[in-house]
Amino acid sequence: MTQGPLHGRHALVTGGSRGIGVAIAERLVAEGALVTILGRNATRAGQVAKAIGAAGFVSADVTDRNGLTEAIRQAEERQGGVSILVNNAGAAESAPFLKTPPEQFQRMLSVNLDSVVTACHAVLPGMIAAGTGRIVNIASTAGLKGYRYVSAYVAAKHAVVGLTKALALETAETGVTVNAVCPGFADTDLVRESVARIHEKTGRSDAEIIADMVRDNPQKRLIDPREVADCVYWLTGADAGSITGQSLAVAGGEVM
Template identity: 40%
Template sequence: MEHQGRHALVTGGGTGIGLGIAMGLAEAGAEVTITGRNLDRLQQVAADHPRLHALQMDVADAANVRNGVTSAAEARGPIAICVANAGIAEPAPFRNETLDHWRSTMATNLDGVFLTFQAAMATLDRDAWGRMIAISSIAGLRGLKNAIAYTASKHGVIGMIRGLSEEYMGNDMTFNAICPGYVDTPIVDRNAAIIAQHQGVSDDEARGMLARANRHKRLLHTDEITATALWLCSDGARSVNGQAIQIAGGHVT
């Protein structure tokens, strides 16, 4: 119960990586606000655990984020742990990329992290204990074919983490990014379906293509990301700051 008495907020907490991290933090004693756009899904998940609390919030909407985070802090206290996980991954070859798609990706994947962190940190004193974690991607450290907007957004997240770690250096608050490869989540299911349709292969074959993009040739599981996030929130990681931690089955950068 390392985090008993602490309030954590996890965006995109209703499914996949976000849900895994939220459950892990709740099991460690934290009161966890899980956010997302699908309130029914969030409430369904929260009903299964007394320390999970549903909050409908769109990270691309600045006023919605500020108001949502403020209401969560009023209900459960300052947000000591913030996991900016919400994101979208919609592939598009550069020649077909539109400005609307580019801006939509940036609004969720990059602006969303900025807005979430800023609102969460406003609930804390500057010298307070805190753990700010962004879920970036291995695409934040290398190029990802046919996903220029996604790649650029995830590079931006890592830049934000590095800048914040310098700005708050010496405080009892750390900023880190987790950079997974392909994880067995609904996002991979959706991307596999797109690949299957475009390349005329089965869904299983498409999933195999994504698995082979990881260095160890298999999909990651959410518990691997959860374990990393919990470690970053632990006292043992108090000197880990400004890092982009790769989870991709082998050396990447």
């Protein structure tokens, strides 16, 4: 653990044991933060925490309000009050709108929006009392524009962006900032698994599938998770104290 700019600050990263979450957690550790990884699978969360030198881990299903609140309480009991919260946990399901049942909308809202609400409820009182805090919500370009066949996901991520703006206004005079980072398609294990499934079903090459995924990205490439982590790190630092209520796209110019 380094004596970096975030030395001694407790950062909690939900969904921190996979993909973008790991990259964010690893970057915050490198900058000296005491990072708690929160993941649904305790074994995986523990392994990742050990591998990257995180301060610890807790386990919870973020759709379980009581379980998530208790996990955050445990993290704060071990490492002190959370001063950096990164709401990274999320999920996407796809289907044409007319084949998307109400239950799918509820699932997407539960994992992508309700979990953010629960985590913010848990940490905001302590941040306000301390007079400082950083909340970064990992939304998506789907929170800034529409996509076909993922209407429930798009609705949930738009809600996260709206919540970010509202909380930023409510906390503007408290020393707390609230921002969103909105990645495009990123080079994660989940995306690679999706590519493999599409390949198996269609026989298309991986390159063709990825090209289709990134067709709206002017740079025509998947986003490196470390690029998202860099953006998150900047938002958590002292130099970003006047940045609040913003939704920053890390998407190669897809959203301008």
